[in-house]
Amino acid sequence: MGITLMILIGIALFVFIKYTGFIHGNLWTKFIISMFIFTFVSFVIVSAKQGLNFWTFDGLLASLKIYIHWLIGFSGDVGSVTGRIIERVQ
Numbered sequence: 001m002g003i004t005l006m007i008l009i010g011i012a013l014f015v016f017i018k019y020t021g022f023i024h025g026n027l028w029t030k031f032i033i034s035m036f037i038f039t040f041v042s043f044v045i046v047s048a049k050q051g052l053n054f055w056t057f058d059g060l061l062a063s064l065k066i067y068i069h070w071l072i073g074f075s076g077d078v079g080s081v082t083g084r085i086i087e088r089v090q
Contacts, residue, residue: 005044043067
């Protein structure tokens, strides 16, 4: 399911970029759309790896809890790496 979904998203992105002139658009718009796509794809991947069904309310809540926990861990790791880089530069 995950690979099929990624292929479908890739095809949809190709069609979107090809026929909407997205490449010539505003940088802010590109950033917002890219973040939305990242959030959606990572949410689906995290939910699928945990074997959760996010089409039910309980599955959606469990998926959101896991995804938010994953994002907090990711941002903590980014902060840790950034802090170490700053310490080494000074």
